[in-house]
Amino acid sequence: YAAIAQAGTPHVLVDVRSALQYDIAALPHAVNIPIDKLSNRLDDVRSLLPCEDSAVYVVCRRGIDSRKATNELLAA
Numbered sequence: 727y728a729a730i731a732q733a734g735t736p737h738v739l740v741d742v743r744s745a746l747q748y749d750i751a752a753l754p755h756a757v758n759i760p761i762d763k764l765s766n767r768l769d770d771v772r773s774l775l776p777c778e779d780s781a782v783y784v785v786c787r788r789g790i791d792s793r794k795a796t797n798e799l800l801a802a
């Protein structure tokens with residue numbers, strides 16, 4: 727991810743952890759949308775995309791919620 731960010735490749739980094747976990751430690755430029763609120767905020771994710779073909783990267787603590795979020799985003 728560091729190489730993508732440094733290269734300036736258009737993308738969005740979505741952190742699906744709780745707000746508390748995000749406040750403790752977050753990656754630079756990550757947007758916090760907790761997994762339990764993602765289904766109601768899909769338009770927010772779309773609006774964050776710098777361009778139509780931008781990648782969306784999803785992170786969480788262990789990978790389980792990011793997998794769920796990725797599946798939800800792909801189905802939307």
